Amino acid sequence: MDTLVERAVSAVDPFSHAFLENPYPHHEAFREAGPVVWLEHYGIWAMARHQEVRDALTDWQTYCSGAGVGLSDFRKEPPWRPPSIVLEADPPLHTRTRAVLTRILSPAAISVLRETLMREAESLVERLLARREFDGIADLAEAYPLKVFPDSVGIAEQGRENLLPYGSMVFNGFGPRNDLFDKAMCNAGPVRDWIMSKCSRAALAPNGLGMQIFRAVDAGELTEAEAGMLVRSFLSAGVDTTVYGLGNALYCFATYPQQWTILRENPSLIRLAFEEVLRFEAPVQTFFRTTTRSVDVGGVHLGEGEKVLLFLAAANRDPRRWERPDEFDVKRRATGHMTFGTGIHGCVGQAVARLEAEAVFGALAKRVTAFELTGEPMLRLNNTLRGRDTLPLRLVPA
């Protein structure tokens, strides 16, 4: 019999404002407390070390997604929306839906977007240079994905202002039913109705990513209803994640100007630099799994049917895995971060996210020597995402 060690226990609420405002000291405390920590406030487990987070994400048989990847256990309480048939699903359903998305979003398949994404980025940077001063979040980190992503999916222009409120519902919805959740849900009905109205075959442009999902219906891989649900997954996952990712990149380059200088001198580092942003200031901080059986983690016994909170952002700064983990260093090998997850649920849209970042920061690197902060950036608190609400900037042109 394996030796059992006493579990570490914490009273900290990882969804409180104080925690979300500065999670990093708490991440360190969780990592140092043990391989797995009992969070008594919610009656759940938490993992914050790179090895344990990675192992849990890789072992989908033990750590399932079908009971939801938020705090709520779908087997015990009704989900706030019908579960995603890819994110909140296990094999064999997940295998079938994921295969369709993997094909549509493969680097080769999305290379057709490259030219358009590059052109849109150059055009946006041109307009921002003319203004010189702007808000890095609204005018860049939001404006760019809100243009190129729905265009790529093949959604009409009308009503796109519903995309960010829906994303807020989705990502706050992975946390507890706290004030952030209630605020996100204040206009839930109309926002959800608009989103669902964009998920049908009839609402989609003929050549977009959305219609490509419906081609899988014609090929017998999905039902018509499943195709609509996968378009909903695009609209759930494709906007806020990239908004926060681009915003965090801009924030990092504004606060570490010498790192931007390195990129300007060597633009081939841009893709590596974006990985370092994802490691250092992860837009997606956490996801949950649910145990399907009892399991030992470093000598601690976890029961069956228990929620496990995976701190992706803490794994990204684990000194057991990274040298100088709290330093933002665009030259480091940052691949291996947990921000895209890993295993069968690893981000299926990551090639699109990287392409958007390459387009935006490639265009900026050609024409901008520095980003000057003209005011204090303010956080936008969210139960899952980390990023800023405002980022007042002045561009220094080349």
Ligand code: 4MI
């Ligand atoms: C990891 S972000 C995300 C992925 C998928 C979905 C939502 C958010 C979904 O609805 O399938």
